[in-house]
Amino acid sequence: MSWLLALPVILPFATAVLVFLLRSRGAAGRWLSVAGCGLLLVVSILLMAATWREGVIAAQMGGWPAPFGITLVADLLSAVMVLITAITGLAVAVYALADIDERRETLGYHALFQILLAGVCGAFLTGDIFNLYVWFEVMLIASFGLLVLGGDKAQLDGGIKYVTLNLVSTVMFLTGIALLYGLTGTLNMADLHGAVREVENQGLLTVVAVVFMIAFGVKAAVFPLFFWLPASYHTPPVAVSAVFAGLLTKVGVYALIRTFTLIFTEDTAYTHNLLLVVAALTMVTGVLGAAAQNEFRKILSFHIVSQIGYMILGLALYTPLALVGAVFYLVHHIIVKANLFLVSGVAKRLTGSFELSAIGGLYKSSPFLAVLFLIPAFSLAGFPPLSGFWAKFLLVKASLEVEAYLIAAVALVVGLLTIFSMTKIWAEAFWKPHPEGKEPVLSALDARARMALMAPILALATLTIIIGFYPEPFVIFAERSAAQLLDPALYVRAVLGAAT
Amino acid sequence: MEVLLALLIGILVTASVYLMLARNVMRFLFGLVLLSNAANLTIFVAGRLTPESPALVPAGMLTPQGLVANALPQALVLTAIVIGFGLFAFALVLVYRGYDALGTLDTDAMRHAEPIEDNEPTAKGKLEGTSL
Numbered sequence: 096m097s098w099l100l101a102l103p104v105i106l107p108f109a110t111a112v113l114v115f116l117l118r119s120r121g122a123a124g125r126w127l128s129v130a131g132c133g134l135l136l137v138v139s140i141l142l143m144a145a146t147w148r149e150g151v152i153a154a155q156m157g158g159w160p161a162p163f164g165i166t167l168v169a170d171l172l173s174a175v176m177v178l179i180t181a182i183t184g185l186a187v188a189v190y191a192l193a194d195i196d197e198r199r200e201t202l203g204y205h206a207l208f209q210i211l212l213a214g215v216c217g218a219f220l221t222g223d224i225f226n227l228y229v230w231f232e233v234m235l236i237a238s239f240g241l242l243v244l245g246g247d248k249a250q251l252d253g254g255i256k257y258v259t260l261n262l263v264s265t266v267m268f269l270t271g272i273a274l275l276y277g278l279t280g281t282l283n284m285a286d287l288h289g290a291v292r293e294v295e296n297q298g299l300l301t302v303v304a305v306v307f308m309i310a311f312g313v314k315a316a317v318f319p320l321f322f323w324l325p326a327s328y329h330t331p332p333v334a335v336s337a338v339f340a341g342l343l344t345k346v347g348v349y350a351l352i353r354t355f356t357l358i359f360t361e362d363t364a365y366t367h368n369l370l371l372v373v374a375a376l377t378m379v380t381g382v383l384g385a386a387a388q389n390e391f392r393k394i395l396s397f398h399i400v401s402q403i404g405y406m407i408l409g410l411a412l413y414t415p416l417a418l419v420g421a422v423f424y425l426v427h428h429i430i431v432k433a434n435l436f437l438v439s440g441v442a443k444r445l446t447g448s449f450e451l452s453a454i455g456g457l458y459k460s461s462p463f464l465a466v467l468f469l470i471p472a473f474s475l476a477g478f479p480p481l482s483g484f485w486a487k488f489l490l491v492k493a494s495l496e497v498e499a500y501l502i503a504a505v506a507l508v509v510g511l512l513t514i515f516s517m518t519k520i521w522a523e524a525f526w527k528p529h530p531e532g533k534e535p536v537l538s539a540l541d542a543r544a545r546m547a548l549m550a551p552i553l554a555l556a557t558l559t560i561i562i563g564f565y566p567e568p569f570v571i572f573a574e575r576s577a578a579q580l581l582d583p584a585l586y587v588r589a590v591l592g593a594a595t
Numbered sequence: 596m597e598v599l600l601a602l603l604i605g606i607l608v609t610a611s612v613y614l615m616l617a618r619n620v621m622r623f624l625f626g627l628v629l630l631s632n633a634a635n636l637t638i639f640v641a642g643r644l645t646p647e648s649p650a651l652v653p654a655g656m657l658t659p660q661g662l663v664a665n666a667l668p669q670a671l672v673l674t675a676i677v678i679g680f681g682l683f684a685f686a687l688v689l690v691y692r693g694y695d696a697l698g699t700l701d702t703d704a705m706r707h708a709e710p711i712e713d714n715e716p717t718a719k720g721k722l723e724g725t726s727l
Contacts, residue, residue: 225671231677243692251693253708255620258686263615264628265682269634269675276668277641330708462599 097154099145100167102138103177103216104274106131107184120202125192128205132185135212136210139174146174148429151579151589153222161590162283166222168590171576172422176219176349179426182558183433184212186551191334192435193540193547199245199332206246211237211338218346222590225282227350228268231314235261238343239528241335242327253327260323264313271306275358278303285590287358288583297361304359304366311354315347317407318376321400325384328399329392329449333440334430336392340399341433345425348406352421355410356580363413370411375502378404378509385516390448391439394516395432401509402428405490406504412493418577420489423569427474427482427562434555438464439595441548445535447517451520456529461537465525467549468573470556472517474563477510482562485570600640607633620690620700624683631679635672642668 110131117124145152146169153168155161169177188208195204214234221227243254276282278300279290294300309320316324324344328336351370359366381401388394406428409421439449441464446454458465474481477488487510494503529535537545562569579585607629614626642665650666652659694700697707 225674229674229678232682236682236685239689243689246692246696248696248707251689251696251707252705255693255705256702256708259620259627261622262682262686263630266627266634268632269631270637272671273634273638273641273668276638276645276671327706495680503654 097167099138099142100152100154100169102442103135103142103181103220104213106135106138107152107209107213107216110134111206111213114209115203115206118203118206121197121200124200124205124539128209129185129188129192131209132179132181132188132212134218136178136181136185139178141328143174143178145169146171151586153589161222162281162286165226166283166285166590167220168222168285168586169220170579170586170589171572172349172352172580173280175422175426175572175576176345177216178430180215180219180342181379182211182555183338183429184208186433186437186555187334187338187341189547190337190551191439193544194332194334194440195548196245196332202244204241204244204334207237207240208335208338211241211342215346219349222284223282224272224284224287224354227284228265228272231265231268231346231350234343234346235265238339242331242339244331244335247330249330253330253454257323257327260313262352264310264320267306267313268310271303271310273300274303274306279345283590284353284357285583285587288587290359291361300359301362301365304355304362305369307354307359308351308366308369311347311350312373313347314344314404315351315407316344316400317373317403318380318400320348320353321377321381321403324400325388325393325396326394329390333392333436334441337433337436337440340395344399344403345406346398348403348410348425351407352410352418352580356413357586367411367413370407371499371502374404374407374411376404376414377401377407378505382446382509382512386512389451389523391442391451391454391520392436394451394520395435395439398513398516399432401513402432402475404509405487405506408506409490409493412497412499412502414493414497415574415581416489416496417493418580419570419573420486422573423489423578424486426506427486428571430555430558431471431474431483434552434559435468435475437548437552437555438468438471440530441537441552442468442535443582444453444548445537445539446524446529446533451523453530453534454524454535455527456525456533457535459528464549467552467556468521468525470559472520474559476513476517478514480563481539482559482566484563485566488579489573491568596644596646597640600636600644604633604640605634607636618702620693620702623702624686624690627686628683631675631683633680635675638668638672638675 114124114128138170140504149172156165214237217230221230239258276574278294281287281290378401381397385397387395406421406424409417443449448454474483479481491503491506611626611629614622645664648663650659650663
């Protein structure tokens with residue numbers, strides 16, 4: 096059992112070492128990276144099955160009992176996040192076969208990519224808050240490398256902003272850990288769940304909660320801490336920004352959900368109301384920022400910010416239905432957002448630019464790509480019956496249930512404005528003729544590149560449609576996951592009980 | 596002792612915030628170093644200070660005797676220092692490469708990722724507009 100929890104971390108690390116050794120061998124390294132992601136997918140499905148069967152599974156690394164040793168723990172939320180990481184990882188690894196140039200490959204793109212996956216999986220699976228910090232660092236250093244790999248001017252420029260602001264958030268996180276440890280004397284998250292209730296000065300605990308909120312808020316890119324994201328996400332190659340867009344901010348959201356359901360639940364009147372305000376402002380600023388942009392990936396970047404707001408909304412309402420919505424949103428969003436970035440890459444290949452004013456004609460000459468853009472784009476905006484509709488439906492219904500009419504209205508209006516941005520991309524990139532009269536046909540790509548680029552897009556779009564048309568199993572899953580989050584007794588017993 | 600360290604942490608944070616508000620990226624990085632040291636000291640103090648009682652196991656014993664210093668925060672700080680050192684080394688090299696490629700350390704002048712658009716007031720115009 097403990098192997099199952101450790102493998103999602105060990106596998107990508109092992110793959111990273113191998114592909115680093117093979118980095119100048121071209122195809123061998125590339126395919127090994129794909130194989131590593133395939134294995135990760137298999138392991139994460141097994142992990143998912145085990146958590147579905149047993150609820151929460153935990154393992155103590157090195158044989159030290161909790162709360163002293165390092166605990167790996169997977170509840171349904173962790174398991175589904177690992178699964179979705181593996182799916183996104185595999186999709187991007189296949190896409191990278193055709194997207195990453197030889198120079199970046201020799202510099203070690205595939206190794207860094209695998210380390211990033213290891214860091215993300217580690218962050219989802221750890222049961223120790225200091226360990227979470229370490230996994231954040233693993234993820235960060237790999238993302239730094241990926242972001243500036245190749246060293247274009249724009250990449251370095253975006254990289255400096257990304258690196259500096261994320262380092263500040265890291266230090267905040269560390270300070271939060273120090274204060275929390277000073278108050279409770281433990282770092283194990285399950286143990287913290289009980290320990291925070293015995294802290295005499297509960298006001299101080301709320302302060303610490305806000306320190307964590309800021310630290311994770313920067314990672315999750317919420318208002319007003321998101322500025323590093325639109326400054327950097329459009330600069331690296333698509334195979335990098337797609338995995339960033341899909342996974343990185345969601346690790347921040349995951350950390351927020353974990354800490355604010357397991358540890359900081361004493362003063363929800365303050366902390367969760369603060370989160371609610373943050374959620375509303377994040378949704379609005381993100382979508383308005385997107386409306387002002389005219390570059391494919393910049394629009395999508397601002398939409399990440401806006402969508403993060405929805406997930407935080409689910410956490411902030413802190414009712415069973417709202418958390419169901421948040422978990423559902425998280426899963427749906429990662430697939431859709433990564434896919435949109437992948438589509439933007441193909442559009443750039445065919446038309447020669449990310450600038451909407453300089454491209455066009457995609458609908459006429461490659462309708463297949465146009466359809467594959469419409470599916471995630473409409474899903475993002477929340478069109479029935481695609482996955483985004485159910486995600487938004489759950490959240491709006493949850494807000495109406497607690498009579499939070501204003502936030503429900505904000506969520507609906509932001510959805511409408513999302514359609515505006517998606518229509519803008521549609522009208523500019525797909526509908527209008529290419530300004531230079533180019534005919535961007537898919538067959539212009541050679542057959543292998545076409546397969547590598549289109550297969551992941553097709554697979555992710557299919558997933559979006561499946562979630563859209565058969566939402567029931569996914570909602571049932573999200574319900575069970577939310578029930579676990581709201582009642583951490585099972586989580587605590589799995590971690591601490593395993594020790595005795 | 597705690598008070599002294601708390602004051603020191605306060606001074607470090609003050610200095611680092613002052614440095615990080617600068618437009619120059621190098622000053623920002625120096626501010627960041629101070630801030631991460633302040634965080635490390637915070638962990639150290641959070642573990643409670645027990646001067647002159649090192650966490651050592653006497654010869655022939657299996658556990659330390661009596662009240663000894665908490666070793667966990669020291670291990671945490673060590674980890675944090677190592678990680679912080681690695682990240683700072685990376686950040687320094689990145690800024691150096693950035694300076695090489697972009698020819699500036701001024702964050703206002705770094706507009707390659709987000710070029711100034713026609714309808715937007717230029718950074719220069721903004722500066723002239725504000726009287727400092």
